[in-house]
Amino acid sequence: MPEKVRFDPTLVGALRDARHVCVLTGAGVSAESGVPTFREAQQGLWAKYDPLQLATPEAFERDPEFVWRWYRWRRELVSQAEPNDGHRALAELQDLVPRLTLVTQNVDGLHQRAGSRDVIEFHGNIFSNRCFARCNYDRLVECDDDTAVPTCPACGAPARPGVVWFGETIPEAALNASFAAAADCDVFLSVGTSSLVYPAAGLGAIAQEAGAITIEVNPNSTEQSEVFTAALRGNSGVILPKLLESLAH
């Protein structure tokens, strides 16, 4: 019989009474779907490469084919993954509260596949191709096992993955909507993120300063653990469904 997880009744009450819940997710929410987190050692032939060095415009300029090989490997990995109970719990929560804004740093599209609506993809989507040079072509594409650098169908320039690389600014609409939601929400849930990458990691502080109840869901502590209202230590695929169960009582 799985042990009963007891949550602080004030947290459950705050979530139940919330007018607006803002959720920020990171790679940890997809870990139980078998998608390695950003800071876990990469697998196989990618083990010796640091994602922080690969996910940059400089790496792409230097060797676009090499960077495309990494993204195609990740696309394949993600396309074989399924949403987990944590993704599904967040999709259910959206129908239990008056308003829920889900901001994800993840590029895997698993929240949408779990049924979450109006997801803000703060760092883009790994399945989109975008023109690297001139035009504003940006389209979701199917996985392919090509090895060449794809070209932009609109202008023939090289295409790049439609994600936000380190050193690149967050799409303005996503940035503004996320900041506004963090400043407006009554409860802020930070799920499965090491809270190291900015400006995403700054959303929790905005919510905190605006007087929201801030809750971290993570098996490990992060830089924000000390300043948040509460930390629910555990895997999101376990904690989130139980948090929803507690709402029902």
Ligand code: BV8
């Ligand atoms: C920006 C898309 C303005 C790509 C990603 C110097 C020059 C330029 C910028 C900077 C600089 N110094 C600092 C910066 C800012 C930089 C930054 O923050 N760097 C960090 C490393 C210090 N940020 C940027 O560059 C951003 N843009 O600032 O623009 C600007 C522009 C120019 C100059 C200055 C400023 C853009 C950042 C976007 C990068 N792109 N992804 C791709 O995916 O290929 S970020 C990448 O990291 C992923 O999206 C990932 O989501 C994200 C954050 O990591 P996490 O999600 O937190 O994942 P992580 O592995 O770290 O942690 C997992 C957590 O899950 C852990 O805590 C673990 O305990 C937990 N966990 C594990 N299992 C579970 C679990 N939790 C729950 N349940 C489980 N089962």
